[in-house]
Amino acid sequence: MTKSFFEKEGFEVYFDTDEFPKELAENRCLALLVNAGEDSNMFSTKVSVELKDCYNKVLYTSDLGVSKEKEFKKAYTEAFRESLSSMKGQLKIKVTSDKLAEKTNEVVETVPSKKSNTIINTSELRAVATDAGYNLVNYSDNVVMVLYSTSLDTVFLAGKESFKGVLLKKNSGWFFEYDFDGKVYSEKIEVKF
Structure with a gap:
């Protein structure tokens, strides 16, 4: 689900266990990391998605996806989907020289050198x-x-x-x-x- 969402948003996506292209393998700062955080209790499942740079700095956090479904698997999927949906169209990509990704007005501007952006799935x-x-x-x-x-x-x-x-x-x-x-x-x- 994560891979599909970010590909639709225009990112090139790799799992952290995939073999990376040479440029990315040599410079991890050409990529952003995606991480799902859970803050659930017995009444609801809450999930948010974070985008981080190579220095572990949070660049963007989605809205909190919430589900009151009782079955954990369904609840997590529903909350995760809601969290991802809040990011739709919010990630505008701007490529310039060799700066690192920065957050400006709820927009992620990433700056790899002459290569498209990459997100590494960290769920594995x-x-x-x-x-x-x-x-x-x-x-x-x-x-x-x-x-x-x-x-x-x-x-x-x-x-x-x-x-x-x-x-x-x-x-x-x-x-x-x-x-x-x-x-x-x-x-x-x-x-x-």
Whole structure:
């Protein structure tokens, strides 16, 4: 969803696990990073999207997408879509010499040298081995989830924020399943082992 949205807005989009073009690989400041932040409680799911430069400076933050849907997966998708929609048409691109991206009057002006803008999808997590299993870290190496090995290679005991559950592999990918308020939730996790 993120990749499709930013491509429609005129960006060239790469996942952080993709092989980058030579210019981008040599100078990460030619790209912007996109990051989704969640601020949810038991009554609503709230998501906002941030665009950051290579120095981790926030250049643009979307409106807060809010959903009161009870099922977490549906709620997150609805709030995320609303958050992205608030950015539609707000990202005007201006290319000049070799300056860095700047925010001016709610418009992101990016300034790579002779190349189109790039956004790196940061939703995929990397698995870093530990003595007990793995830590799943984001693009800036912050631990998002802790995994403990079990007797099966496709099942881990997992902890994310205040939630405890299991991370298991199903046909279409990895899923974090946990109990919240007497209901079992299943959240798809993009992870690279």
